[in-house]
Amino acid sequence: xxxxxxxxxxxxxxxxxxxxxxxxxxxxxxxxxxxxxxxxxxxxxxxxxxxxxxxxxxxxxxxxxxxxxxxxxxxxxxxxxxxxxxxxxxxxxxxxxxxxxxxxxxxxxxxxx
Amino acid sequence: xxxxxxxxxxxxxxxxxxxxxxxxxxxxxxxxxxxxxxxxxxxxxxxxxxxxxxxxxxxxxxxxxxxxxxxxxxxxxxxxxxxxxxxxxxxxxxxxxxxxxxxxxxxxxxxxxxxxxxxxxxxxxxxxxxxxxxxxxxxxxxxxxxxxxxxxxxxxxxxxxxxxxxxxxxxxxxxxxxxxxxxxxxxxxxxxxxxxxxxxxxxxxxxxxxxxxxxxxxxxxxxxxxxxxxxxxxxxxxxxxxxxxxxxxxxxxxxxxxxxxxxxxxxxxxxxxxxxxxxxxxxxxxxxxxxxxxxxxxxxxxxxxxxxxxxxxxx
Numbered sequence: 001x002x003x004x005x006x007x008x009x010x011x012x013x014x015x016x017x018x019x020x021x022x023x024x025x026x027x028x029x030x031x032x033x034x035x036x037x038x039x040x041x042x043x044x045x046x047x048x049x050x051x052x053x054x055x056x057x058x059x060x061x062x063x064x065x066x067x068x069x070x071x072x073x074x075x076x077x078x079x080x081x082x083x084x085x086x087x088x089x090x091x092x093x094x095x096x097x098x099x100x101x102x103x104x105x106x107x108x109x110x111x112x113x
Numbered sequence: 114x115x116x117x118x119x120x121x122x123x124x125x126x127x128x129x130x131x132x133x134x135x136x137x138x139x140x141x142x143x144x145x146x147x148x149x150x151x152x153x154x155x156x157x158x159x160x161x162x163x164x165x166x167x168x169x170x171x172x173x174x175x176x177x178x179x180x181x182x183x184x185x186x187x188x189x190x191x192x193x194x195x196x197x198x199x200x201x202x203x204x205x206x207x208x209x210x211x212x213x214x215x216x217x218x219x220x221x222x223x224x225x226x227x228x229x230x231x232x233x234x235x236x237x238x239x240x241x242x243x244x245x246x247x248x249x250x251x252x253x254x255x256x257x258x259x260x261x262x263x264x265x266x267x268x269x270x271x272x273x274x275x276x277x278x279x280x281x282x283x284x285x286x287x288x289x290x291x292x293x294x295x296x297x298x299x300x301x302x303x304x305x306x307x308x309x310x311x312x313x314x315x316x317x318x319x320x321x322x323x324x325x326x327x328x329x330x331x332x333x334x335x336x337x338x339x340x341x342x343x344x345x346x347x348x349x350x351x352x353x354x355x356x357x358x359x360x361x362x363x364x365x366x367x368x369x370x371x372x373x374x375x376x377x378x379x380x381x382x383x384x385x386x387x388x389x390x391x392x393x394x395x396x397x398x399x400x401x402x403x404x405x406x407x408x409x410x411x412x413x414x415x416x417x418x419x420x421x422x423x424x425x426x427x428x
Contacts, residue, residue, distance in 0.1 A: 002276065
C-alpha cells in the first residue's frame with residue numbers, strides 16, 4: 001500500500017482541523033489502523049514525518065493503535081478472529097471467510113495547542 | 114501537488130482528445146477530429162502546503178519549553194481515504210444516473226489488460242458503446258492502441274504515482290464524457306498492491322492474472338484478489354509450455370475470495386472470451402435497467418413522473 005499517499009491524506013485531515021479550530025501546533029496524532037488494512041505502520045511513521053516537516057504538525061508524534069481483524073466464517077457460521085489476509089479460519093481451518101473488521105484506516109484524534 | 118493523491122506537482126496529466134483522428138462508426142460513416150490535445154495538467158485544488166506552518170521547527174529541539182504550553186485533545190474520527198471516497202461516490206452516482214457500467218481493471222504490468230480490452234472492443238463494439246480511461250506513469254501508448262480500434266480513450270499519466278484515484282478519474286471523465294448506457298473500462302496502473310484501496314467509483318474490480326505469473330499470486334496479493342468480483346486468467350493458450358497448476362491457482366484465488374468468479378481467457382486466440390462478454394453484457398444490462406428505475410423516481414427528470422415511467426419501460 002502506498003503509505004506516502006496515505007500520509008499526505010492524514011496531514012490534510014490534520015491541517016483542515018487545525019484551520020477550523022485555530023490550532024497553533026499539533027503535538028500528536030492518533031491513527032486507528034486495522035490488522036487487515038494495507039498499511040505498514042513503520043512505513044506510515046516514516047512517511048508522515050517526511051510530509052509533515054513544514055506544516056503545523058511538524059515533529060508531531062504519530063500514535064498508531066492497531067485494531068483486530070475479524071471475519072465471518074461461512075462454514076462455522078460465526079465471527080472469527082483473523083490476524084492477516086489469507087489466514088485460515090482458527091475454528092475449522094477452512095477459507096470460506098468474509099472480512100468484517102480490521103480493514104479500517106482512521107484518524108481518531110489529535111493533541112494540539 | 115494534487116491534494117488527493119499527493120502526486121508531484123505538474124506531473125499528473127490527462128491527455129488528449131477522446132477520439133482518434135479518424136473515427137469509424139458502426140454504420141460505416143467516418144469523421145475526423147483535430148490534432149490530439151496538449152497534455153493538460155490536473156490543477157491543484159487550492160491546497161496550500163505549509164500555509165498553516167508557524168515559526169520554523171527543525172525537529173525535537175524546539176523553542177517552547179516542553180509541557181508548559183497547554184494542549185487539548187481534539188476528536189477527528191475521519192477515514193484516511195474519506196476524500197477519495199467522496200470523489201468515488203460522485204463518480205459512482207454519475208455512472209448510475211447515466212446507466213454506465215464502469216469497471217476497474219487491475220493486474221501486474223504485462224498481464225494483458227490492454228490486449229483484452231482491444232479484443233473486447235472488437236467483439237462488442239457494434240452492440241455497445243465502450244469508452245476507456247487508461248492509466249500509466251508515462252506515455253499514451255495504451256490510449257493510442259485503444260483509439261486505433263475506434264473506441265474513445267483518454268490517458269491519465271500519474272508521473273511518479275503508482276495508482277489511479279477517484280479525483281484523477283473524475284478529471285478524465287470530464288474529458289471523455291461517455292455516452293448513456295456505455296461500458297466504461299478504467300485500465301489502472303499495472304500494480305497489484307496500491308490500486309487495491311482506491312475506490313474509483315466502479316461497479317466492479319476485475320483482476321487480470323496471466324498464467325506466466327505463477328499460480329500463487331492470489332496468496333501473495335490477497336487484498337487485491339479479495340476486492341475483485343471477477344478474475345480473468347489470461348494467456349491460457351500458453352499453458353502447454355508452462356508448469357502452471359490451474360487447479361491450485363483457482364483454489365488459492367478462492368481462499369482469498371470465496372465468491373470470486375474466474376474465467377480462463379486468451380486475448381490472442383479468443384478462447385474463453387465469449388464467457389467474459391456474457392458477463393459484460395449482463396452487467397451493462399443491469400446498469401441500463403437501473404438507470405430506468407432512477408429516471409422513474411418521482412423527483413427525477415424535468416418532464417415529470419409520467420414521462421419518466423414511460424422512459425424506463427422502453428429502456
